[in-house]
Amino acid sequence: MTSLVSETTLAVARAAAPDRLALGPAVVVIAVLAVLLVEREVLRAMHASRTAPRLRGFDLVIAPLLLAFGLITATRLVDLLP
């Protein structure tokens, strides 16, 4: 029982199944990742010279979300293995 692994996350884990993936918080993470990636590229293309140093603000969130995406994919694949 800590803030990262709590009764709530354990309840999420108990309810998790590959066929329920579409309704899970994992999909929210993937959606946020997609939104931020697209937004970052749009901003970079529109204001390349001015916003370039600020785009690191996106990387601060995108990098851990990318790692989370990789882990989500890996754990789901493991779930699906016979």
Added chain:
Amino acid sequence: MLALTVYGLLIVVAEAVVVLVGPLAGALVHAGLLVALVNHAVLAPEASEPPTAPAPPPARVASALALVPLLRLVSLALATKDPGPYAYVVVGGPLLVAIVLGARTLGVRGLFPRKGVAREALAGLAGLPLGLGAFLLLDPPAFARDPSAPEVAAVAAAVFLVGGVLEELVFRGILLRILSEIAPRGALAWTSLLFAASYLGSRSIAVVAVFAGLGLLFGWWAGRTGSILGVAVAHGLVAAGLVVVWPLVFS
């Protein structure tokens, strides 16, 4: 300042939504907050500002605050059926990346100064009685199902590092420091409020109250000494003792 206060309150609300409404609803609120905070951090600079200028304090606070919804999203998305070391290692990976990038982007340095290591070590050992006190008060279930020494050591190490040290890096290491730039008087209270709110997932008012108190204590010490070594060790010992060691000792 008003916008940042609203963000802080919305993070608390989002934590409550996770518990009271459901993890998916809570994850959606956290996701909206995360996108808003990142946009605030990136777009906050004035148009006339040179691109090489350091980010203004509100943008830095928004970046630091973004770590809290990120922490919750990752912990919900990577929830596993096994609450052992595997769960902590999986959640801790993205969190560690966020902390390293956050500290680098925000210019947070000197979290573990060499000066005063002995004092910090002694402060860290306070985590042993604090963890025992918290266990006697809260009586949580044990995480380690197999009471063999290797299993207990692995779970305790994972909880110490991820549940203790990484959380301290987020809350006292980055958040408290950055909030202090814009609100020196309110930073401790805000950090402790957000820290306590992150424990709402325990579904226990007693747990939230205990960690609110610990958050105030850790924040006071970290602010006084300028180091988070002591509070990181203390938090790790509290967490590992609370959910791994003390339940086995008293079972």
